[in-house]
Amino acid sequence: MKIIAIANQKGGVGKTTTAVNLSACLAELGKRVLVIDLDPQANATTALGLTPDADVNLYHPLVEDTPVEEQIRETHLENLFLLPAALQLAGVEVVLAQQGNHHSRLKEVLAPLTELDQLDYVIMDSPPSLGILMTSALATADDLLVPVQCEFFGIQALAGIYQEVLASMQEAGLAHARLEGIILTMYDGRTRLARSVIEEVRSHFPKETYKTIIPRTVRLGEAPSHCKTIIEYDPAGVGAFAYRALADEFIQRRREY
Amino acid sequence: MKIIAIANQKGGVGKTTTAVNLSACLAELGKRVLVIDLDPQANATTALGLTPDADVNLYHPLVEDTPVEEQIRETHLENLFLLPAALQLAGVEVVLAQQGNHHSRLKEVLAPLTELDQLDYVIMDSPPSLGILMTSALATADDLLVPVQCEFFGIQALAGIYQEVLASMQEAGLAHARLEGIILTMYDGRTRLARSVIEEVRSHFPKETYKTIIPRTVRLGEAPSHCKTIIEYDPAGVGAFAYRALADEFIQRRREY
Ligand SMILES: Nc1ncnc2c1ncn2[C@@H]1O[C@H](COP(=O)(O)OP(=O)(O)OP(=O)(O)O)[C@@H](O)[C@H]1O
Ligand SMILES: Nc1ncnc2c1ncn2[C@@H]1O[C@H](COP(=O)(O)OP(=O)(O)OP(=O)(O)O)[C@@H](O)[C@H]1O
Numbered sequence: 001m002k003i004i005a006i007a008n009q010k011g012g013v014g015k016t017t018t019a020v021n022l023s024a025c026l027a028e029l030g031k032r033v034l035v036i037d038l039d040p041q042a043n044a045t046t047a048l049g050l051t052p053d054a055d056v057n058l059y060h061p062l063v064e065d066t067p068v069e070e071q072i073r074e075t076h077l078e079n080l081f082l083l084p085a086a087l088q089l090a091g092v093e094v095v096l097a098q099q100g101n102h103h104s105r106l107k108e109v110l111a112p113l114t115e116l117d118q119l120d121y122v123i124m125d126s127p128p129s130l131g132i133l134m135t136s137a138l139a140t141a142d143d144l145l146v147p148v149q150c151e152f153f154g155i156q157a158l159a160g161i162y163q164e165v166l167a168s169m170q171e172a173g174l175a176h177a178r179l180e181g182i183i184l185t186m187y188d189g190r191t192r193l194a195r196s197v198i199e200e201v202r203s204h205f206p207k208e209t210y211k212t213i214i215p216r217t218v219r220l221g222e223a224p225s226h227c228k229t230i231i232e233y234d235p236a237g238v239g240a241f242a243y244r245a246l247a248d249e250f251i252q253r254r255r256e257y
Numbered sequence: 258m259k260i261i262a263i264a265n266q267k268g269g270v271g272k273t274t275t276a277v278n279l280s281a282c283l284a285e286l287g288k289r290v291l292v293i294d295l296d297p298q299a300n301a302t303t304a305l306g307l308t309p310d311a312d313v314n315l316y317h318p319l320v321e322d323t324p325v326e327e328q329i330r331e332t333h334l335e336n337l338f339l340l341p342a343a344l345q346l347a348g349v350e351v352v353l354a355q356q357g358n359h360h361s362r363l364k365e366v367l368a369p370l371t372e373l374d375q376l377d378y379v380i381m382d383s384p385p386s387l388g389i390l391m392t393s394a395l396a397t398a399d400d401l402l403v404p405v406q407c408e409f410f411g412i413q414a415l416a417g418i419y420q421e422v423l424a425s426m427q428e429a430g431l432a433h434a435r436l437e438g439i440i441l442t443m444y445d446g447r448t449r450l451a452r453s454v455i456e457e458v459r460s461h462f463p464k465e466t467y468k469t470i471i472p473r474t475v476r477l478g479e480a481p482s483h484c485k486t487i488i489e490y491d492p493a494g495v496g497a498f499a500y501r502a503l504a505d506e507f508i509q510r511r512r513e514y
């Protein structure tokens with residue numbers, strides 16, 4: 001079982017869209033995937049058709065020591081499970097900040113998952129912040145996947161998460177996650193800015209940057225409003241094609257270790 | 258002097274783009290504006306042509322009690338000033354969480370500004386989170402401006418910040434900010450989703466929703482990569498037109514009190 005954090009402190013770069021649709025495509029290929037929604041805004045939870053519920057989210061295991069297994073829900077897709085989030089999860093940050101162990105707490109709480117249900121992947125959708133929920137995801141993950149939007153601030157954000165946040169956590173022995181992949185998102189081929197962002201990311205990170213690029217397409221924004229993943233909402237469209245290609249590449253890269 | 262928070266916990270909805278370009282247009286009209294960058298990612302700082310600097314940001318006043326006036330910098334635009342951010346600002350959240358007074362601390366630190374330099378507006382660019390920096394902005398502001406992206410998650414985000422976060426802070430006497438305005442951003446007229454988001458926001462908030470809508474335009478994404486505001490980068494384009502109209506509407510609404 002691999003634990004993967006999808007993280008980028010910059011907002012609106014496609015973390016949730018990637019967490020939901022990559023997981024759906026992996027489940028379609030027969031992998032058993034648990035999506036953990038670590039964002040109190042619970043976008044991944046609503047995108048997968050569940051209603052955020054104050055009684056069903058990681059606040060209870062993290063703060064009240066309830067068993068993590070009780071928080072897991074099925075989704076309408078076979079092989080795809082969800083640990084939902086809710087606004088209450090925001091309270092975790094202040095509580096854990098006042099305890100000493102905030103980085104290792106999430107890891108402790110998720111430890112029982114390795115025994116459960118033969119999960120292939122646990123995919124964590126992180127919030128757009130540098131707070132404790134996000135840094136806990138980095139501290140817990142085996143692999144880090146960073147979606148990078150093809151916009152000017154995208155490069156700075158990548159440098160921030162990789163060279164500043166992850167590097168200093170690794171130095172302090174708080175994280176062992178490796179930067180497994182960078183996924184270029186919301187690519188709009190008509191803009192020179194998008195192409196220059198792609199060139200710059202690929203030149204600095206030739207191995208980490210996935211070949212698959214996620215194009216900007218209205219359908220990816222519409223799918224969650226119907227509580228559907230892209231492969232259910234628009235299975236023949238460019239968004240579904242791209243996320244299926246991403247899932248294939250994700251699996252292929254793991255075979256090559 | 259009015260203190261305005263530009264806030265929305267959802268990522269990538271145009272907070273920074275609005276903070277920078279609305280402020281530039283107000284300065285162009287002769288208003289004296291201070292932009293306060295409250296986001297450790299410092300996007301507003303780089304967009305205004307300054308380099309994030311660990312020695313020049315609100316960490317020092319908030320945590321070390323240094324005078325706030327020492328943190329203020331000129332920009333290359335007349336009438337437009339900046340209190341920059343830097344990654345160091347992220348450390349404020351853990352420090353303030355461990356003290357009792359985290360909501361009122363920013364207000365104390367900014368109090369001297371009312372005496373300074375006859376500022377007309379202080380405009381705070383907030384981070385995409387529900388953490389202490391963002392809630393401090395709500396606790397300090399006279400007015401709250403919420404940019405809402407014309408996407409599905411935009412409606413949930415608006416409900417979140419207004420009905421959950423601001424309402425509970427007001428109930429607890431922690432905030433007196435009123436929801437002065439909702440600004441619809443990144444409007445892509447070709448999508449039915451965008452039009453339905455606009456309709457829904459306007460039907461629930463007829464008075465608060467600004468008439469001006471900010472269209473999606475590549476130039477607004479490119480301007481910060483040249484360290485320019487939209488009125489310098491593309492003064493005749495739709496982005497400049499929209500933000501100038503927004504500034505006019507902003508001033509007009511204040512005359513009508
Ligand atoms: N390739 C795409 N084409 C068009 N719209 C997209 C695409 N990817 C994501 N979106 C839309 O853009 C918005 C931001 O994407 P998303 O919510 O996945 O980003 P995020 O990084 O999770 O944001 P946050 O930082 O707030 O958690 C959403 O409304 C989403 O539906
Ligand atoms: N109207 C627009 N048209 C095209 N691109 C835009 C527009 N407004 C903003 N952008 C771009 O979209 C991205 C997100 O915008 P911005 O950074 O202003 O949002 P934000 O809410 O401040 O994000 P964060 O939550 O990360 O602070 C940026 O790359 C920005 O340049």
Ligand SMILES: [Mg+2]
Nearest residue numbers: 015016039043
């Ligand atoms: Mg998200």
Ligand SMILES: [Mg+2]
Nearest residue numbers: 272273296300
């Ligand atoms: Mg911003």
